[in-house]
Amino acid sequence: MSPDDIARLAFYVLLLVVIGGAMLFELSGRGGRTLRQMLVWVVIFAGVALGADWYMSATAPRQQVLDEGTRIEIPAGQGGHFHLQAVLNGTPLNFIVDTGATHIALSRRDAAAIGLDPDRLSFGGAAVTANGRVRTAAVTIDSFAIGDTVERDIPAVVIDSELQDSLLGMSYLRRFTTISFQGDTLILER
Incomplete structure (x- = not known):
């Protein structure tokens, strides 16, 4: 679960608590008029x-895979x-396309999601990032798919830091x- 998913879930739980609390409060018949009006405005704000x-995520432009x-x-x-969204070892992952990155760079979280155990990797390599020098572990991705195009045995690195998003670097580009x-619009053509 990504940090955005966790934040969204927390928001929905909070919204449910507010709406449920407002309903209980209203049905109990207790409480002053000002407090009820304040709760109504909170519910309206949360609903908006x-x-x-929902609208932003539903209407956000998405990648298109064309011409087979x-x-x-x-x-x-x-x-x-x-x-860019790709499917690695059967698991959908989101990447930032980064022409400044040398390799496909996976976050520890994404590496675990595709079946690699970051705690068992040998972080013997190094990379220089915008946040300084980080340790890396060389790995091989069994399958890497964008649309119907599937490639096998793709080299990558796992970054031993708090990398938020995996990077699609020049080794793949x-x-x-x-x-x-x-x-x-960024256009990639084979």
């Missing part, structure tokens, strides 16, 4: 926030980053013949 969150997997179009996400931009 929930609706906005030979063309991938990735719209810029919030913050201007390009987020070099598999494409063309990397280009059309406005706010």
